[in-house]
Amino acid sequence: MPVEEIPKETLLWMYETMVRIRLHEERVAELFAQGKVPGFVHLYSGEEAIAAGVMAHLRKDDFITSTHRGHGHYIAKGGDIKASMAELFGKKTGSCKGKGGSMHIADLDVGELGANGIVGGGIPHAVGAALGIKLNGLESVAVAFFGDGAANQGTFHESLNLASIWKLPVVFVCENNQYQISLPAKEHTNVKDIAERAKAYGIPGVAVDGQDVLAVYEVAKEAIERARRGEGPTLIEVKTYRFRGHFEGDPQVYRSKEEIKWWKENKDPIKIFEKILLEKGIFTKEELEKVWEKARKEIEGAVKFAEESPWPTKEDLTEDVFSTPTKGVLVWQW
Amino acid sequence: MAMVREITFAQAINEALDYEMSKDEKVIIMGEDVGRYGGIFGATAGLYEKYGPERVRDTPISEAGFIGAAIGAAATGLLRPVVELMFIDFLGVTFDQIFNQAAKMRYMFGGKAKIPMVLRTTCGAGFAAAAQHSQSLHALFIHVPGLKVIMPSTPYDAKGLLIASIEDDDPVVFIEHKGLYGIKGPVPEEPYSIPLGEADIKKEGKDVTIVATAAMVHKALEAAKKLKEEGISVEVVDPRTLVPLDVDTIVNSIKKTGRLVVVDEGYPRCSFATDIAAIAASKAFEYLKAPVKLVTPPATPIPFSPALEKEWIPSAEKIEKAVKEIL
Numbered sequence: 057m058p059v060e061e062i063p064k065e066t067l068l069w070m071y072e073t074m075v076r077i078r079l080h081e082e083r084v085a086e087l088f089a090q091g092k093v094p095g096f097v098h099l100y101s102g103e104e105a106i107a108a109g110v111m112a113h114l115r116k117d118d119f120i121t122s123t124h125r126g127h128g129h130y131i132a133k134g135g136d137i138k139a140s141m142a143e144l145f146g147k148k149t150g151s152c153k154g155k156g157g158s159m160h161i162a163d164l165d166v167g168e169l170g171a172n173g174i175v176g177g178g179i180p181h182a183v184g185a186a187l188g189i190k191l192n193g194l195e196s197v198a199v200a201f202f203g204d205g206a207a208n209q210g211t212f213h214e215s216l217n218l219a220s221i222w223k224l225p226v227v228f229v230c231e232n233n234q235y236q237i238s239l240p241a242k243e244h245t246n247v248k249d250i251a252e253r254a255k256a257y258g259i260p261g262v263a264v265d266g267q268d269v270l271a272v273y274e275v276a277k278e279a280i281e282r283a284r285r286g287e288g289p290t291l292i293e294v295k296t297y298r299f300r301g302h303f304e305g306d307p308q309v310y311r312s313k314e315e316i317k318w319w320k321e322n323k324d325p326i327k328i329f330e331k332i333l334l335e336k337g338i339f340t341k342e343e344l345e346k347v348w349e350k351a352r353k354e355i356e357g358a359v360k361f362a363e364e365s366p367w368p369t370k371e372d373l374t375e376d377v378f379s380t381p382t383k384g385v386l387v388w389q390w
Numbered sequence: 391m392a393m394v395r396e397i398t399f400a401q402a403i404n405e406a407l408d409y410e411m412s413k414d415e416k417v418i419i420m421g422e423d424v425g426r427y428g429g430i431f432g433a434t435a436g437l438y439e440k441y442g443p444e445r446v447r448d449t450p451i452s453e454a455g456f457i458g459a460a461i462g463a464a465a466t467g468l469l470r471p472v473v474e475l476m477f478i479d480f481l482g483v484t485f486d487q488i489f490n491q492a493a494k495m496r497y498m499f500g501g502k503a504k505i506p507m508v509l510r511t512t513c514g515a516g517f518a519a520a521a522q523h524s525q526s527l528h529a530l531f532i533h534v535p536g537l538k539v540i541m542p543s544t545p546y547d548a549k550g551l552l553i554a555s556i557e558d559d560d561p562v563v564f565i566e567h568k569g570l571y572g573i574k575g576p577v578p579e580e581p582y583s584i585p586l587g588e589a590d591i592k593k594e595g596k597d598v599t600i601v602a603t604a605a606m607v608h609k610a611l612e613a614a615k616k617l618k619e620e621g622i623s624v625e626v627v628d629p630r631t632l633v634p635l636d637v638d639t640i641v642n643s644i645k646k647t648g649r650l651v652v653v654d655e656g657y658p659r660c661s662f663a664t665d666i667a668a669i670a671a672s673k674a675f676e677y678l679k680a681p682v683k684l685v686t687p688p689a690t691p692i693p694f695s696p697a698l699e700k701e702w703i704p705s706a707e708k709i710e711k712a713v714k715e716i717l
Contacts, residue, residue, distance in 0.1 A: 119466060153500030160498040169465055170499060174490050180458025181491070187459055188468025191418065191444060198462075210483075214455025221450065376501030377535055379559045384587025384634030387535070390672060 057274035059332055067338060068347075070112050070269055074104040074326050076351045077128045080137060081300075083355050084127070084144060088304045092363070093144045097158045100128035102267075102299035105325035106231055107132035109272025110199060110292075113280040119167040119185040119198040121178035124159045125231075125298075126171030129201055134166040141358035147365035154368045155376065167196075176202060176209030179228070183215045186224035186289075197225045197283040205236035207250045216257040216291060225283035227276070230293045231266065237302045238310035251293035259289050266296030267323040270332070297323060394576035402545035402577050403433045403510075403566065406552035407472065409581045411441050414470060417556060418463075420447045420456050421474025421510075430476060431512065431571050453484035457509065461492045461561075464507040472556060475511040478565065479522045481530070492561040493536030504559040508552070514567040514605055514655060515703050521691035524699075526655040528603070529662050531563045532632050538562040538586060539632040543607035545575040547630055550584030558586065567604040567655075587634035591643070595625035598713050599643040601666050602626060602653040606704060610653050613709035624713065632662060640666065641673045648679040651712045653704055658686040680716035685709050 059067065081099040088097050100107070103125070111132035114120070122129040130140055135151065140161050143150030150156075151163055162170035169185065172178040182200035189196045206212055207230055219226045230250050234241045247253065254261025260282075264275045272294060279290035297319045301308045308316075333339045374387045397405070410417045419434060425448035428435030438446040449456040453475060460471035475481065481488070488509065495503045515524035531539045538560050542548040548566070555562040592607055593614055602610040607628045614624035627643050629635060644650050650670050654663040663684045670682050685704045693699050 119462075121462070151500065152498060152502070155500050156498040162499040162502065164465070164499065164502050169462065170495065170503075172491075174486055177458075177486060177491055178462075180455050180487065181462025181465065183455065184459035184462025184464070184471075185466045185468070188463040188466045192468050194468075210452075211454050211458060211487075214450075214452035215458070217450060218452060218455045218459060222447075376497050378538070379496060379501070379504045382538075382558075382587040382631075382634045383585055384589075384631060384636040386538075386587070386634040388635075 057270050059270060059336055059338065062270070062273065064338060066112055067333065070108040070273070071329060071333065071344065072347050072351065073108040073111070073132050074269065074329065075347050076137070076354065077104045077107060077131050078326060079348070079351045079355050080127060080131060083359065085300065085304055087359070094146060095157050097304045098125040098302065099300045099304065100125050102319065102325070103231055103233060103296045104128055105269035105272050105329070106229065106266050106294045106296060109269045110229055110276040112273055113276055114199065115196070116166055117194070117196045119169055119182065119196065121169045121182040121200045122171040123178065123202055124171060124173055125203070126161055127158070130161050130163065130168055130171070133168045135161070135163040135168055137354060137358045138361045141362040142365045145362040145365070146367070147362055148368040148372065149361070149365040153372060153376070176206035176211040178202065179206065179211045179215040182226050183219050183224060186219065186226035187222065189225055195284055197227060197280055199227045199229055201229050201231060203236070204230060204232040204234065204241050204245065204250060207253065208244060216254070216259065216289070219289040220257045220259045223286070223288040225286065226289045227279045227283055228289060228291045230291065231296055232293055233296045233298045235302065235310065240310070249293055251291055254291035259291060261291040261293070263293040263295060266294035267325045267328055269325055269329050394578055396574045397545055397577050398572055398574050399545045399548050399566070400431055400433050400571040402549040403552055404435060404437070405577070406549045406556070407434060407437060408440070410553060410556040411437065411445065416468070416470045417472060418445045418447065418469055419472050419474070420449055420460060422449055422451055422476050424448060424474050429474065431568065433566070433571070453480055454487050457484045458487040458491065460507050461487060461505060464505045465495060465503050467504065470506045470556065472508045472510060475509055477523050478511045478513045478527045479525050481527060488537070489534045493534050496560070497536060505561045506559045508555045508562045508564050510564045510566065512566050512568050514569050515692050515699060516569050518694055518696050518699060520694040524692040528565055528632055529656045529660060532662060532665065536561065537633060539565070540586065540630070541565045541604045541632055542630055543570065543604050543628050545573065545577045547584060547590065549577050550582050551586070551630060553581055554583040554586055557583065565604070569605045584630070586631045587636055588631070589627055589629045589636035589639040591625060591639070592628045593624065593626040595623040595647065597623045597647055597717065598649040598651060599625045599627060599647045600651045600653060600709065600713070601629065601640055603629060603632070603662060604655065606653040606655055609704060609706045610709055612706040613713065616706070616710055617713055622713065622717065637669060637673065640669065644670050644674040645677045648677055649716050650678065651683045651685060651709065651716070653685045653709055655687065655704065658684065658689050661686060683712040683716055685712050
């Protein structure tokens with residue numbers, strides 16, 4: 057899509073969002089290496105254009121479902137970085153009070169229905185959100201994010217079929233980062249584009265370059281507007297590449313250093329976008345530098361907040377299992 | 391006192407669904423053959439005609455898909471789905487959505503999510519339906535924190551507990567024994583709610599406590615009747631809700647009688663029966679005058695042949711024998 061056709065404030069928001077995600081992820085990598093962020097951490101560096109290009113079209117009353125690689129979705133949907141950083145540390149002030157961690161970051165108040173530790177686990181939830189939207193006569197949409205690995209799970213196929221027969225306002229966004237942990241996509245899927253699978257369910261499918269935020273923006277616009285008009289679901293496959301391992305600590309024996317280097321040098325979505333913004337004279341170098349500066353401050357503020365926050369206490373352990381109290385024993389302890 | 395009319399267990403379920411759908415537009419039903427067909431056991435009969443195909447949704451055979459959709463819809467707060475898993479045996483194809491998603495969302499998200507959904511499903515042997523259509527897998531749900539698990543034994547309990555379950559903001563697994571759908575019992579016409587977490591003493595007695603669930607409650611009552619002729623007084627406790635569990639009523643009964651038999655149609659190990667036995671051992675050991683007896687099926691898949699299936703299912707005779715062994 058020609059950059060001139062996109063409002064300047066949207067371009068700035070997308071750039072800011074990508075920068076905030078990148079800085080967040082690289083900082084979390086450091087914090088993980090320092091032992092400050094425990095557990096399993098899957099980072100989104102290299103894939104930022106997808107969250108930014110899709111979420112540019114979403115409102116607060118739209119819903120998304122996310123994946124184990126979910127920080128980018130959370131940030132782009134409007135989740136608070138202070139709360140998520142505290143969550144990554146396992147602190148009481150975290151977005152999930154320290155009970156979810158990286159793989160379960162959620163913020164229902166901004167329509168982020170949760171990251172998910174199960175590959176393909178969240179896809180049907182977006183279908184359900186869309187059913188709720190439809191039956192309540194709302195104009196919202198739901199977007200399911202998932203990876204190339206999830207496209208071979210039953211939930212992917214069942215969800216596309218359900219959304220199609222019920223003509224639901226949902227968009228399926230497959231982030232094909234070309235590796236299912238270590239298995240290359242060409243060894244787990246025997247179609248050129250996962251987007252082709254849309255045909256089997258009678259819905260549109262489109263493949264797009266995920267390193268080009270303007271291209272993502274364009275296909276997402278069409279799919280989301282279509283869903284909002286009540287014309288049903290779309291499958292978007294976004295071809296992308298993760299700059300870091302599947303998880304932090306991944307020795308990455310399945311791909312070469314040269315390959316990673318090539319992608320970082322030639323296909324960095326932020327650099328590609330930056331070049332366009334500068335060449336077209338939409339923003340000056342100084343203006344873009346300010347974005348980095350502001351994002352750095354925000355993230356350092358979040359790290360400080362997380363470090364200074366209290367740990368949850370043993371009283372918190374048995375809270376939040378159920379919401380409606382009852383007679384009888386609900387949370388058993390011998 | 392005016393006579394309370396009698397209706398079947400299936401009709402009681404139907405009345406609870408009808409009442410909730412009439413009261414709250416957010417309540418919808420989804421599942422295989424729940425619409426035009428009225429449910430394969432007739433529990434949703436007439437609701438499709440009354441509320442239409444948008445709110446009584448026939449689904450493809452995609453249990454992970456539509457149960458997952460129910461979870462997502464509930465999490466948004468836009469709907470309160472009642473979703474049907476035709477046979478509890480089909481759990482295998484959708485268990486991730488139930489035990490990793492529905493059960494854990496609230497806790498994983500720090501108490502910010504509510505998942506107001508009910509998963510209705512059927513259990514129970516006795517119909518020559520063999521190994522994949524006859525199981526009683528309630529223990530699997532009890533095992534996983536975050537699910538409420540309901541197992542009524544009478545039409546009265548079915549109506550009141552289903553209304554309470556639909557009005558509850560947590561994921562509830564509501565298990566209906568296939569052998570109970572046809573039984574009749576007194577059920578008030580007006581809506582009423584039975585609080586989750588309250589056991590019901592189906593018969594008072596002083597010599598032995600029998601804790602039993604679903605169809606086994608009726609077998610226990612049958613055994614109690616015969617034992618009474620021999621001068622043995624049996625108390626039958628029906629927990630009705632397995633999570634939350636009314637531990638006090640169970641433990642108090644054991645303290646009163648000093649003897650416990652647990653009857654359950656689930657497989658024998660890591661089961662509801664062993665769970666109750668463990669509770670008795672840890673909370674009422676000093677009151678027990680004899681070992682706890684468990685009456686369950688053997689640890690085999692459920693056989694097809696009626697001759698074998700009859701042996702597999704706990705019978706009133708086996709319950710009688712177990713009671714006599716500890717007297």
